[in-house]
Amino acid sequence: MSKNRAIISYICNRCQKTRMAMFPLSLDIKVDGRGLFEFVDTHKCKDDEVSANILFIDRENVVRSQVSISTEEKKDEKDAEKQALIATLAIPVPAKREFPKQSIIPDKRFKKFNIKEITVKDKLRQMIFSTDEEHSQVKEISVKSPLGFIEITANLTSLTDDKSATWWMDNIAKVLEEVVYVDEKVFAYLLSYVDNKIKRQVNETELIELEYICNSHIAIPTSSEETLEKYIKEGNTIFPNLAIFDSIYYKQILEECVNNDSITLFEIIGKISSKISISSFVSILHNLEKKSLIKLEKLQFFTVTDLMVE
Numbered sequence: 130m131s132k133n134r135a136i137i138s139y140i141c142n143r144c145q146k147t148r149m150a151m152f153p154l155s156l157d158i159k160v161d162g163r164g165l166f167e168f169v170d171t172h173k174c175k176d177d178e179v180s181a182n183i184l185f186i187d188r189e190n191v192v193r194s195q196v197s198i199s200t201e202e203k204k205d206e207k208d209a210e211k212q213a214l215i216a217t218l219a220i221p222v223p224a225k226r227e228f229p230k231q232s233i234i235p236d237k238r239f240k241k242f243n244i245k246e247i248t249v250k251d252k253l254r255q256m257i258f259s260t261d262e263e264h265s266q267v268k269e270i271s272v273k274s275p276l277g278f279i280e281i282t283a284n285l286t287s288l289t290d291d292k293s294a295t296w297w298m299d300n301i302a303k304v305l306e307e308v309v310y311v312d313e314k315v316f317a318y319l320l321s322y323v324d325n326k327i328k329r330q331v332n333e334t335e336l337i338e339l340e341y342i343c344n345s346h347i348a349i350p351t352s353s354e355e356t357l358e359k360y361i362k363e364g365n366t367i368f369p370n371l372a373i374f375d376s377i378y379y380k381q382i383l384e385e386c387v388n389n390d391s392i393t394l395f396e397i398i399g400k401i402s403s404k405i406s407i408s409s410f411v412s413i414l415h416n417l418e419k420k421s422l423i424k425l426e427k428l429q430f431f432t433v434t435d436l437m438v439e
């Protein structure tokens with residue numbers, strides 16, 4: 130394990146499982162006025178029911194408290210529980226208020242071909258992420274994530290197909306519900322990526338790419354010098370149909386990943402993708418990962434099983 134990682138571990142109050150995550154110290158995580166930051170751990174909890182825990186973590190990476198939320202129906206009850214828990218920790222109870230709005234500043238390649246506006250109500254982060262209002266409503270679609278914690282409303286052009294657009298938004302909501310930490314920055318790349326694709330239904334490859342983008346600010350891609358050497362020597366055999374132009378980007382992305390221990394995928398997209406589209410970038414990344422030329426370490430919780438403890 131790298132020295133630049135902290136371990137966050139806690140026991141879930143509901144299912145008693147020990148849940149653990151490796152936390153890259155280089156991540157840019159917002160700490161609130163109480164000195165705490167919040168991560169979300171969505172997992173198969175008691176009775177195999179998927180539930181989300183909001184974790185309040187201090188600067189020493191200790192989980193100070195956890196609030197488990199299973200379904201939307203139980204939300205009010207759990208909200209009260211959360212307030213009570215905060216009160217017992219002598220943490221000032223926030224006054225009941227509207228979720229604060231966080232503006233999405235789109236990437237310059239986002240040309241609004243199909244998506245005009247988007248609003249993401251994120252009940253896990255207690256935040257509303259939104260692009261500036263356009264006031265040119267053509268067609269509005271709304272979706273909810275499986276557990277009901279993410280609500281997306283998108284304003285689209287009349288050219289989009291409702292079924293495909295709903296498919297995309299459903300998948301985005303689902304992925305966001307499982308992400309440990311969300312920063313508004315990721316929506317910039319997400320919008321440019323989805324805008325060109327929304328007319329067609331999501332395929333399996335794109336679903337993985339969607340996960341890359343939604344996790345890009347908490348994922349670190351790594352590779353080694355040997356792997357880069359291997360690519361330089363055998364790249365043509367590993368990827369036989371690659372245009373010379375593309376092979377340059379493959380190499381550049383690999384070079385960024387060699388011995389990388391702290392630079393997030395988000396930062397690498399920023400460096401490289403000014404020259405290519407976001408979708409080309411994530412597609413290359415996906416191909417490199419499929420051939421085991423890079424490894425993507427993403428911040429996620431897993432259950433510590435008896436086997437691992439031995």
Ligand SMILES: [Zn+2]
Nearest residue numbers: 141144174175
């Ligand atoms: Zn649990």
